[in-house]
Amino acid sequence: MRITVVGDVLLDVDINGVATRLSPDAPVPVVDVADIRRRAGGAGLVATVLEQDGHEVSLVTALSNDHGASHLRRALSGVSVLAGAPLAPTPTKTRVRIGTHPMVRFDEGCAPAPVPASTGEMLAAITSAEAIVVADYGRGITANAGIRAALADAVHRVPVVWDPHPAGSEPVAGVAVVTPNLAEAMAAAKAAGLEPSTAAEEAGRYLLEKWGSGAVLVTRGEDGALLMSAGAVQGIPAPKTNVSDPCGAGDRLAGSLAVHLGFGLDLAQAATKAVGDASAFLAAGGAASLAAVTEAAVLDEVPEVSPVVEPGPFVELKGLELVGAGDLDPDGVRLAHAVRSTGGTVVATGGCFDLLHAGHARTLAAARSMGDCLIVCLNSDESVRRLKGAHRPIVSVQDRAELLLALECVDAVVVFDEDTPEACLAEIKPDIWVKGGDYIPEELPEARLVAGWGGRCVTVPFHPARSTSGLAAALAKVS
Incomplete structure (x- = not known):
């Protein structure tokens, strides 16, 4: 089948490795990088999947002339790429994976982009297609007036499946199916003033009327999808699947849906098959299982980026340092300075935390x-x-720090060698110093020090029968 994919292309990078030790510089795992895999994401992923399925695929998109774009062109070697100039760098999303477990992701070049230009070849690919997938990732290609006009004309001839994005453009009227996920559908309904408790079906019906599409297919992850068209609502269950990485499921579903509609299946049949195809795609490993440009781990080949990190454990790669807690350095002093510079409140607490227990967790x-x-x-x-x-x-400082960082409430750990944390506090200068127990805040030894920079001391309730000594004694009885 001759399929045209219209949408925004991203560069996805997987840095894969193993972690068997902690860094001596900080309580973070060291990742020994085994390989670096680069592949096309966004609309590029849709095009790649369809091309590997044996279809003749044209990709209408925007590509820069930077280093990231050269990797994209290599990854899209089997696809006819018809690109306008985006006037923006290649958006790149890099994930660090230990085994099959993603540890952290950082983004580069993902700021809003100007609307890219279109060419006659791009518009001709839309006109000649037998089915069209629009993979909108909010980078502006679907806002181009010429492309929108070509799509508005195409909906009268061929099935058009539109996978929307919260930062993207509204689908043109008359597309066969729009495929928001549940979060996107609910957010759109809430923005329109519907009650927060609005059900998925109500949100889908609202979007069906708002967008003027033939149908809306709200995807719901492992719960399948909800298909809504004029006068009909159908729940489509997803096959039970063990999923280690859900990346690319929506792209696989949208591409498959366009293919099945192009082959003449009715809406319900096509949607059911597409949900099944997406589940099978995830069961096979998802986007990470696709052919990609793979390189041995050479440190000079790792791109220099400004990290924008999803919260998670602090990670250190050999030659490339990634950090958690936003785009902040794992050093607690730098974290404190960064938070304070944006008007935030820095909280600190201290202790041995030898055997982490419920009392610690509540205090933290x-x-x-x-x-x-x-x-x-x-x-x-x-x-x-x-x-x-x-x-x-009982537990080494490396393990104690790692356990603390595993708690969602802990953003950084600073280790000190002195008997008291005064020197550490003088560097961090927290706005609030928290202690657990029956202390009077003003009588804490650190109170005068903390007050010196305008901070204050606070105590939180002590939890009886929960202590390291008590836990150690109990363990000794059963050892």
């Missing part, structure tokens, strides 16, 4: 709720030994 969660970040000042092994005796700590 309470502390985090008081501000915009929580930094834990952690006694080193030597410090714990001087305070608690030669038999302590």
